[in-house]
Amino acid sequence: MMVEDYKITSFCSIKDNKVIVDNKVLYVHEEQGTVKEFTKAIYKSLGIKYPKFYKMDTLCKLGFLATEALLRNAEKPDNQTALVLSNRSSSLATDRIHQESIANKEDYFPSPAVFVYTLPNIVLGEISIRHQFKGENAFFVSEQFDAKLLTDYSRLLLDTNKASNVICGWVNLDSNKYDVFLAIISRKGNTILTEEQLNKLYHT
Amino acid sequence: MKSVYIVDDSIISPLGFSVEENLQNLKNNTTGIVEVKDTSIHTDSFYGGLIDEKRLTDAWDALSEIASYTKLEKMMLLAMQRLLDKNPQLDITRCGVLISTTKGNIDQLKENNTDRAYLDTLASAIQQFYKLGNSPTIISNACISGGLAIAIAKRMIQAGHYEDVIVVGGDLLSEFTLSGFFSFQAVSPKPCKPFSKNRTGISLGEAAAATWISGSIKNTNISEVVEVVGEASANDANHISGPSRTGEGLYLSIQRALDEAKVSASDIDYISAHGTATPFNDEMESIAFSRSGLEDIPVNSLKGYYGHTLGASALLETIIAKHHLLANEVVCSLGFDELGVSYPIDVIKKNKAIAMQHVLKTASGFGGCNVALVLKKVSI
Missing domain, CATH: 3.40.47.10 (Thiolase/Chalcone synthase)
Incomplete structure (x- = not known):
């Protein structure tokens, strides 16, 4: 039931030490280090002032920063914008930290500040708080970037007016490897949303 | 917009391994929450709803000879199989399959069996068991996952992606989640008391359930x-x-x-x-x-x-x-x-x-x- 064409209005990737928005390089990280250090450097380079950033786990930081990069020059999406994110590793990066804190009965220190991040959809919450999005949320987990799922699901949210715009994509973090790709899907722009197109942009 | 129905369902829980048994226990106001003394989950005793291991093993052995599935996979596959057994006209290979879970096989992280803790391996286990052409879709959206999965199933049917969707949900009562809720001081020292003046927090439980969501109600014998x-x-x-x-x-x-x-x-x-x-x-x-x-x-x-x-x-x-x-x-x-x-x-x-x-x-x-x-x- 596709009633109209939708557009990939804008897209952003964070991979290989670079932040890229609509094919333009926004930031290149020259230093070798942890993902955490990389996210801090992006935060500074984008000139963001948002103290809550420092409380986030690294997965949330990545999703947050990609959204910031994506929206910094865009028209601010309204509060009916849906968030449809996905990844492979769920929140395992933080799950491992929590697991370590409970592994030893003699040295047992589970922390609520860590535990709250042991769910992948917390990144949706962080982005929603920042941009006051009060719309649809969904977090999918799949083995690989699933352009078909993201395209089909974004379309149906727009077709049924359950969302005004959709920010969809992939935010994965595992050990020290990260891979982030977000796209705004709306009625504006020149690139028609298709599964092939979304896949192509993800792989560039 | 096309009508979407919840045609049939199944439950594997501390209150029973069939919907009827669960409903009867609810009607009797029987709780599945008991005092648990299991140091593999928590040092001290706590109140929670655990599935009886022996009952699960017996039910699983009656279904399959393959012992390599995890506890959660057994719970979820049993829930799915009971749904399919009740509805021989339902061909799972033609259905969309949605999995709703927050932590999947998180107990495997403790065993250093990290591969098993990835949610997509849970999906693969279900895919392989039923020889599905595509991997099931996993929804992991905290405590709303199961309800959101039903909403998503409805939307997918209305959008014409599928005519029938099986939603299967499950989570374990694990040391991982219990310790986290304890760290929030959110676990009740007695069975939980929702909406009560005397409530003091949650009790955790574990269960699996499956539903058949459909855009049509043909082939069923219900009024x-x-x-x-x-x-x-x-x-x-x-x-x-x-x-x-x-x-x-x-x-x-x-x-x-x-x-x-x-x-x-x-x-x-x-x-x-x-x-x-x-x-x-x-x-x-x-x-x-x-x-x-x-x-x-x-x-x-x-x-x-x-x-x-x-x-x-x-x-x-x-x-x-x-x-x-x-x-x-x-x-x-x-x-x-x-x-x-x-x-x-x-x-x-x-x-x-x-x-x-x-x-x-x-x-x-x-x-x-x-x-x-x-x-x-x-x-x-």
Whole structure:
């Protein structure tokens, strides 16, 4: 039931030490280090002032920063914008930290500040708080970037007016490897949303 | 828009391995929450709803000779297989399959079996068991996962992606989650008491459930069926671990679900709430229900029976709500005594008969997420 064409209005990737928005390089990280250090450097380079950033786990930081990069020059999406994110590793990066804190009965220190991040959809919450999005949320987990799922699901949210715009994509973090790709899907722009197109942009 | 129905379902829980057994135990006001002494989960004893290992093993051995599945996989596959056994006309290889879980095989992380802790390996296990052409789709959206999965199944059917979808949900009562909720000081020292003045936090539970959601009701021998007539999710955009003080996201999701269902608050006959029994959650729900004009509608939480089963909870509770709706009977909100929230919601104190046509199911979770489903009973 596709009633109209939708557009990939804008897209952003964070991979290989670079932040890229609509094919333009926004930031290149020259230093070798942890993902955490990389996210801090992006935060500074984008000139963001948002103290809550420092409380986030690294997965949330990545999703947050990609959204910031994506929206910094865009028209601010309204509060009916849906968030449809996905990844492979769920929140395992933080799950491992929590697991370590409970592994030893003699040295047992589970922390609520860590535990709250042991769910992948917390990144949706962080982005929603920042941009006051009060719309649809969904977090999918799949083995690989699933352009078909993201395209089909974004379309149906727009077709049924359950969302005004959709920010969809992939935010994965595992050990020290990260891979982030977000796209705004709306009625504006020149690139028609298709599964092939979304896949192509993800792989560039 | 195409009508979408909850055709049939199955449950594997501490209250039974069939829907009928679960319903009977609910009717008897029997709880699955007991004092657990299991140092592999927690050093001290605690209250929770655990599935009996021997019963699970026996049920699994009757189904399959393959012993390599994890506990959660066995629970979920048993739930799916029972659904399929009841409905031989349902060909799973032609269905969409959605998995709802928060933590999957998280117990495997402790065993250093890290591969098994990835949620996509859980999907692969189910795919391989049923030789499915595609990997099932996993939804991991905190405590609303099971309700959101039903909403997503409906949307996919209405969009023409599938005619039939099987939603299977499950989560374990693990050391991982229990220790986390303890660190939040959110675990009740006694079985949980949703909406009570004397509530002191959650009890955790574990369960798996499966439903058959369909765009048609052919090939079934039933006279009444439950349709999903409205659904929505909404984010509080307020706090990642604390519920909104205004119940914003829950209120919005209820409004949108009612709008889609084309009914008003007064058309709702019964609410199956989230009701975790933490001080803040239950208060937030009372605010959202009051804002929605639902104060006078009978409401219960099933957490007093099952504990909080996380990614399974909203699925399990929707299944029970469906059966309550068909039977025109609801069970008491177990653990409730004296109202302990700011708004005078009508918490069900004793099992009772209610003539019902519309039921509201809600859930809320970490990350500020909320979901509302409106179910309607229709004659066929």
